[in-house]
Amino acid sequence: MTKTKSNIGNFFEDFSLGQVIRHAAPRTVTTGDVAVYTSLYLPRFAVQSSSAFAQAIGYEQAPVDDMLVFHFVLGKTVPDVSLNALANLGYADFKFLAPVYPGDTLTATSEVIGLKENSNKKTGVVYVRSTGRNQRGEVVLDYARWVMVKKRDPDAQVGPEVVPNLPKSVAPEDLGKAVPALNVSAYDKVLAGSPYFWGDYEKGEKIDHIDGMTVEEAEHQLATRLYQNNSKVHFNQYYESQGRFGKRIIYGGHVISLARALSFNGLENVFHITAVNGGRHVNPLFAGGTVFAWSEVLDKAEIPGRSDIGALRLRLVATKDKPCAEFPLDAADASVLLDLDYWAVLPR
């Protein structure tokens, strides 16, 4: 009998600085994926929901939801980067750079840009820059991510510590790259659902998104499989029943998509996430929990060369079983699930 051909994933000592990994499972995105995504989250942003609306303002057709693109790219990296991860530590310098349309095929690569063994010698932090491309080789998404990965062998010798220098936030000149020049006069605010454009939001403004969404096991499993994300903890109750929580852990990206869809109520014209500055999954979510969300306008920016769109820097907070009229964000509050810092764009 030969050595088994199954993949058990990379361990910390398997990574090397500068290593470039081409990930498997190229994926053609379809309107079918979009429909399943809609049935999972209830997104209502007009640009992604209606090809007629999108074409009227300058898109080829309705672009695919930004977070769906992210989930596809991240899913491809899982078997190589994070199958043996204990924690997803952070994101930085995360930019959407071209629109993705149904029919496009996505592939992904990752470069190892940092490695730092932990003092216990049992784990280390792997920093990668992951890049999603379409079938023409154009970069659609690019981001740095770091995860804590187990060592196979605590005694394995590893190279010197390298921690990459990552920006605290994406600069305004790097925003809006995935948005074609828009004909804002054709943007129908009533159809989009709100009279508020970029000039109507103020720094410091907070918005309670009001609605809550309860998550079922079948739902997050359908989502995570759609993204071809085979991380073990989301699907396998046999193992998880013996694990730390006794139950399946919901993919953190599911919470982001839920919160983003909930944020439509108050951010109706904020149709595109253009960059993520950073974010934390503060607590895990399990089936049965009801997700609520609120947002704060952290900053506003003009985008050099663009008079059609402006950028809002937003904090998006998601909670579990806790309505957000009081904008909860106590660090000690176990009900906070997500604290995301991102740039979004909307018409001016």
Next chain:
Amino acid sequence: MTKTKSNIGNFFEDFSLGQVIRHAAPRTVTTGDVAVYTSLYLPRFAVQSSSAFAQAIGYEQAPVDDMLVFHFVLGKTVPDVSLNALANLGYADFKFLAPVYPGDTLTATSEVIGLKENSNKKTGVVYVRSTGRNQRGEVVLDYARWVMVKKRDPDAQVGPEVVPNLPKSVAPEDLGKAVPALNVSAYDKVLAGSPYFWGDYEKGEKIDHIDGMTVEEAEHQLATRLYQNNSKVHFNQYYESQGRFGKRIIYGGHVISLARALSFNGLENVFHITAVNGGRHVNPLFAGGTVFAWSEVLDKAEIPGRSDIGALRLRLVATKDKPCAEFPLDAADASVLLDLDYWAVLPR
């Protein structure tokens, strides 16, 4: 801090007679939506299931299931019309007027055609005529609906009572508008699943649809999100656990779609719902319930100018945890969920 931008919906005193509301969230319908719909209900009508079948008899391609079109249009009206509704009271003069194909974009408007404050001053009935249109502005669906809506302020003064005069049933000359001229000789009864055409059904005939379908929480949530229907009671267990029933209430339209799909068994060639005369959600459904259905032929009609299709007026009754061999319809029977009166068409 500015006034919040979130939408909490209209209250009774926010509506005015003759007011026209253009609803948000235009939606391009896709074969992806059709696939999710199929996975939720198990529809098998050949015209909607097969483009080859549909084209052979005269459609451009397989049209989208009528009830999916209805759910999309209704979903758009929810944020403006019924977010603060306590009850969905009725439908009338409900007509499908043009086929919807994958690729079409649906929008919706509603006109307030009646207002009637209830004697308790806490609620009132809002009558609207809602209209769904495709991207060419053609009306695909038009119906009157009335809902009981909360008042924000019981002391608010409201206008005089206006109750619209609505027909008890749709007239035969208004039926079949969404059906192109059919080449009935190309309609393959074996592929469609039944030898029975219009002439084979008799007034008074009752049909037990035999099969039952158990509903899970994830299923009705997927459905209702697919329709972008953000009515609160379907998704939020946190609030519903404190509510009247202690659990999420399944969208009434989910029961209609289940019953319609079950009715294939006995109505295989009755491929299109052309109008709804009226209907009641007699009792609510909750996850775990098993839905059964039966039909009665209330009437038959020729459609002026059409020798290809004829109309059946059908009563469709859905029950919960109660097989329908005895055609249950006792008003005191809590197992009855739905009592729908509609016109459907089939080949002659």
Next chain:
Amino acid sequence: MTKTKSNIGNFFEDFSLGQVIRHAAPRTVTTGDVAVYTSLYLPRFAVQSSSAFAQAIGYEQAPVDDMLVFHFVLGKTVPDVSLNALANLGYADFKFLAPVYPGDTLTATSEVIGLKENSNKKTGVVYVRSTGRNQRGEVVLDYARWVMVKKRDPDAQVGPEVVPNLPKSVAPEDLGKAVPALNVSAYDKVLAGSPYFWGDYEKGEKIDHIDGMTVEEAEHQLATRLYQNNSKVHFNQYYESQGRFGKRIIYGGHVISLARALSFNGLENVFHITAVNGGRHVNPLFAGGTVFAWSEVLDKAEIPGRSDIGALRLRLVATKDKPCAEFPLDAADASVLLDLDYWAVLPR
């Protein structure tokens, strides 16, 4: 009142040797169906996942997953063949003969090729050859299947016993018919996820596919409805609560699709199931169970006239709540769900 028009399915004495049944519910397969399928099983084979990948090696576009084609064809046969079946006994001479692409419309016919009453006179075995065709009439799938069907009337007289002579395995010259001539030099092993081609697998080799997938009620119901398979036992908790197991029985094909998707881990380039020699659903699966899988290479074969692809004869075993590092296959082990013997192809 007329005789009811509902279909209650055929009983053993309703079948006659040589009878040909054209099944109802023609179905146009779409990228929507593929997306729902992906969300149900997490398949990652590059050929089916990426149109760019598929086109590069010689397909028109990404073909539809083989098992999805099978589920559609089988689903059509259920109302006529197995609505009153007590057991699905076996498959033989099962061959995929042409690729299916989104946009194709599938229909199915079955010919009765054998009938054998059981000695208790209450049931009999019906052997059918079922054939799935596309809209051009090309056969895409052809297989023999036998099921145990109830008699309506134990006293009904039936014809002489005829048991067809079916091959124990499909011959190498009948393999690979649904695979166009491939340009193997354009097959990107890194994108596909594995360096192993046909020459790298050895007879007797066993592979643990490692991962496990827990199944929810909503998931198998969505799947089975997607396939328009209306077999009663999968959907109706009202009846099943009074049945043999007290709960809904998961469609056996759901287990095959789960095991096939799990088998990607170790069989990444084994992109196509070309034939099934035989198989058994050893035990039923219920919601809440976690499915694991392992494979054994039973044989290898060159395909006459094909230098691009070779065939592996594989045993695919699925288990419930039992990891497969030890390759469990004890006949007395209630955790074994599936034991499938099939031919698959991969590049040489």
